[in-house]
Amino acid sequence: MEHVTEGSWESLPVPLHPQVLGALRELGFPYMTPVQSATIPLFMRNKDVAAEAVTGSGKTLAFVIPILEILLRREEKLKKSQVGAIIITPTRELAIQIDEVLSHFTKHFPEFSQILWIGGRNPGEDVERFKQQGGNIIVATPGRLEDMFRRKAEGLDLASCVRSLDVLVLDEADRLLDMGFEASINTILEFLPKQRRTGLFSATRTQEVENLVRAGLRNPVRVSVKEKGVAASSAQKTPSRLENYYMVCEADEKFNQLVHFLRSHKQEKHLVFFSTCACVEYYGKALEVLVKGVKIMCIHGKMKYTRNKIFMEFRKLQSGILVCTDVMARGIDIPEVNWVLQYDPPSNAVLPC
Known part of the structure; x- marks a missing residue:
């Protein structure tokens, strides 16, 4: 080495x-x-x-x-x-x-x-x-x-x-x-x-x-x-400066909690991860209705021709919500993202941002 x-x-x-x-x-x-x-x-x-x-x-x-x-x-x-x-x-x-x-x-x-x-x-x-x-x-x-x-x-x-x-x-x-x-x-x-x-x-x-x-x-x-202060034997996968939080709630309260969080942070920039393309479409439309006054965009792997345009547009926003699948989960540099929200459990333990 x-x-x-x-x-x-x-x-x-x-x-x-x-x-x-x-x-x-x-x-x-x-x-x-x-x-x-x-x-x-x-x-x-x-x-x-x-x-x-x-x-x-x-x-x-x-x-x-x-x-x-x-x-x-x-x-x-x-x-x-x-x-x-x-x-x-x-x-x-x-x-x-x-x-x-x-x-x-x-x-x-x-x-x-x-x-x-x-x-x-x-x-x-x-x-x-x-x-x-x-x-x-x-x-x-x-x-x-x-x-x-x-x-x-x-x-x-x-x-x-x-x-x-x-x-x-x-x-x-x-x-x-x-x-x-x-x-x-x-x-x-x-x-x-x-x-x-x-x-x-x-x-x-x-x-x-x-x-x-x-x-x-x-x-x-x-x-x-490895980052400084991380042991060579450590299986570090995320940057040490990244802070991780989680919330425990009843299943039927999960979406309400997401809406409440996004309403409370309207001036910030968010990535919200869902497990499937269908979930991105469904919950993206629901958030448009329930979180007013915020630009909400969707990206998933089945989008053929609009993905590139949406990605470039979201990068330029000062605040907004990008609802997406794990197609956006690795290596993407989007300026000034405040929160990365994992709504569904990831399919793979190394995928969460």
Whole structure:
């Protein structure tokens, strides 16, 4: 296990490009988090990395920065249609978020094109966009990426485009597997060159994740990052600053208590988790009637075309209620959320936020 320390970006053993450092200053990140200081040097030394770290630990920059540095150091610069890096993440919302973070850096490097491939969009338009602008860095959900490999008849020979691949990242790997994407990932891996660097990032280390590490990574260095004050043997899954509360009440009083709580906190921002898509629809409509004067929005996995718009709109709100399933349960960065309410027991003990 690698020893982990924090420090400034300038303290890395391999110096970062000045414009990467400039973008970090613009974003207000003068120092690395432990997961960043542990994984970035490993990537830069051509190592595959399997990193375990809690949500909110800075994993996105831990792979975005090495991707840029590795592509900048290529001897042969990428052509428009050549893919240098692929980031696979389980949900559209996470993909959008990663794409936004990446764009803060690529705006300084016009030689790199990036493309976002997620469900809820027309795949034919995705093909045309790639043909026109290219995609040196692809951020994608597994289903849409797998689908793009089957679009040769439409003029997209993605299997040829990925021969130049330098870096593959599997983000939130445990969620990728929990959501049933193992077959899609295995199909994608078959198309990719073996000589690449691969990073796998996960909040938990399950047997399924271990199987994926063996299938997709070569002699990986394993990194496990805990927050300060947490024992190395501790199975920490949530940030130490997160406060948890619970209420015990009769079953027929549960919804009344939820309504009472939301009415008492109208000026705040809430995520309310339900177990099924049908529950989100039903209780979302009920809350619209019972909690007046508050913006209430719904998101679940069966929404095809409106999910992306709702997610982006809720992120911009100062206050409001997002009623959702566990599609929003991991890694989502929504500014100024005050309360995360778990109405139904989660299907999996590691899923609650």
